[in-house]
Amino acid sequence: MRGFDYTRDMTSKLQLKRPLTLLGGLSAQEFLRDYWHKKPLLIRQAIPGFKPPVAQSELLALAQQEDVESRLIRQRRSKVAAHTWQVEHGPFTAADLPSHKQKHWTLLVQGVNLHHAGADQLLQQFNFIPYTRLDDVMISLAGDGGGVGPHFDSYDVFLLQAAGQRQWEISTQCDLALVEGMSLKILKNFQPEQSWVLEPGDMLYLPPHVAHNGVALGACMTWSIGFRAPDYQEIGQVFLEYLADTIALPGRYADPQREASAAPAWIDDDWMDRVDKALQGIRWNKSALRNFLGEYLSTPKPSTFFSPPAKPLSRARFAQQLQRGHLALDARTRMLYRNPEIFVNGESFTARGQDAILLKQLANERHLKGAGIKDLEVLIDTLHEWYCAGWVHLKTSSLP
Ligand code: SIN
Ligand code: CO
Numbered sequence: 001m002r003g004f005d006y007t008r009d010m011t012s013k014l015q016l017k018r019p020l021t022l023l024g025g026l027s028a029q030e031f032l033r034d035y036w037h038k039k040p041l042l043i044r045q046a047i048p049g050f051k052p053p054v055a056q057s058e059l060l061a062l063a064q065q066e067d068v069e070s071r072l073i074r075q076r077r078s079k080v081a082a083h084t085w086q087v088e089h090g091p092f093t094a095a096d097l098p099s100h101k102q103k104h105w106t107l108l109v110q111g112v113n114l115h116h117a118g119a120d121q122l123l124q125q126f127n128f129i130p131y132t133r134l135d136d137v138m139i140s141l142a143g144d145g146g147g148v149g150p151h152f153d154s155y156d157v158f159l160l161q162a163a164g165q166r167q168w169e170i171s172t173q174c175d176l177a178l179v180e181g182m183s184l185k186i187l188k189n190f191q192p193e194q195s196w197v198l199e200p201g202d203m204l205y206l207p208p209h210v211a212h213n214g215v216a217l218g219a220c221m222t223w224s225i226g227f228r229a230p231d232y233q234e235i236g237q238v239f240l241e242y243l244a245d246t247i248a249l250p251g252r253y254a255d256p257q258r259e260a261s262a263a264p265a266w267i268d269d270d271w272m273d274r275v276d277k278a279l280q281g282i283r284w285n286k287s288a289l290r291n292f293l294g295e296y297l298s299t300p301k302p303s304t305f306f307s308p309p310a311k312p313l314s315r316a317r318f319a320q321q322l323q324r325g326h327l328a329l330d331a332r333t334r335m336l337y338r339n340p341e342i343f344v345n346g347e348s349f350t351a352r353g354q355d356a357i358l359l360k361q362l363a364n365e366r367h368l369k370g371a372g373i374k375d376l377e378v379l380i381d382t383l384h385e386w387y388c389a390g391w392v393h394l395k396t397s398s399l400p
Pocket of ligand 2 (some may be wrong): 151152153212
C-alpha cells in the first residue's frame with residue numbers, strides 16, 4: 001500500500017485473518033471480501049452477554065445536551081398511510097422525553113462515542129475498517145412498537161441489539177421510492193424478504209441501500225455503528241474551497257488588440273478565451289490532493305467542542321509525567337496520516353524520523369507509551385499543545 005510504512009506488529013496483522021466472534025466466526029478479511037458493501041449478514045451473539053455500557057439515563061441526559069444531535073420520532077396512525085412519523089430535534093428537556101412504558105416512539109442519539117468512553121471502545125472494535133470510514137455510534141431507545149419506519153440508508157451500518165428485542169425486516173428491493181410529504185424518509189412500497197428477532201448481543205450488518213424496518217418488541221435499545229461515505233459533490237465543493245486558498249494565477253486581464261464595440265453589453269470572445277486560458281492554469285498535484293484529503297477527513301464534525309484541562313501542566317511537568325505514563329487521543333480527535341504528513345483535527349504538518357514513527361503509532365493505536373518520547377523535544381512541544389487543547393489526554397498509568 002503506497003504511503004503505508006507503519007509496521008503493525010505481527011499479532012495485529014494476524015488478527016485480520018483470525019475468526020472473530022464479532023463477525024460470526026469470519027475473519028475481518030473474509031467479512032470484507034464477502035459481505036462488506038455487498039450483502040447483509042446476521043450475526044447471532046456477535047457480542048455474547050452484551051451489557052450496554054451506556055445506561056438509559058445517560059442517553060436521556062445526552063439528548064438534553066446542546067452539543068449532541070438527537071431526534072425524537074413518534075408514530076401516529078393516519079388515514080393516508082398506515083402510520084405517519086413525526087420528528088422533533090433535540091436538545092430536549094426531561095419533560096419532553098417519553099417514559100419507556102409509552103408506545104410508538106424512539107429517541108435517536110447521534111455520536112455517542114464522542115461523549116461516552118464505553119461507546120468509543122465499542123466503535124474501536126470495528127477498526128479493521130479504517131478510521132477514514134468509521135463515522136459514529138448512534139443509539140436508539142424505543143418504547144414498544146417504536147421505530148423509524150421502513151427506509152434505506154446510503155451508508156453501511158452494523159445494528160447491534162443492546163437491550164430488549166427488536167424485529168428487523170429487510171429487503172433488497174430496487175424500488176426505493178419514498179412516501180411524499182413525510183418528515184422522515186419512508187419507503188412507499190416496502191416488501192420484506194427476510195425477518196429476524198434480535199436479542200441483546202445479536203447484530204445485523206447492512207450494506208447501503210438495503211431496505212429495512214426495525215420495530216421494538218417491548219422497550220429496547222439498539223446501537224448503530226455507522227460509516228462515512230461523503231458524496232463526491234461535497235468533496236468537490238470542499239476541494240474547490242481548499243484550492244481557493246492555494247491557487248496562484250499570475251497576470252491580469254489585458255486587451256491590447258481591442259476593437260471599438262457596437263454592442264457594449266456583449267461579453268465577447270476575447271473575455272471567454274482569455275479567462276478560459278487563465279483558468280486552465282488551476283492545477284493540483286498529488287501532494288495538494290493528499291493535504292486536502294487529510295485535512296478534510298480529519299476535520300471533526302461541526303458540533304465538536306474539546307474540553308481543555310482546567311489547570312494544564314507546564315511543558316516541563318508534562319514532559320516529566322509523560323515518561324511514566326501514556327497519551328490517549330480524545331474520543332473526538334481525528335488523527336490520520338499519509339507520508340510525510342500527519343493530520344489531526346483538520347490541521348496538517350510534516351513529520352519525519354522517530355517523530356513520524358511515534359505519531360503514526362498514536363494515530364493507529366490511539367494511545368502511546370510516554371517512555372519512548374524522551375528527548376524528542378519538538379514532538380513533546382507538539383503533544384503539549386494538543387494536551388492543552390484537549391485533543392490528547394495524559395494518563396499517569398503506563399499502558400497495559
Ligand atoms: C433504529 O435504531 O431504530 C434505527 C437504525 C436504522 O435503521 O438505521
Ligand atoms: Co437505517
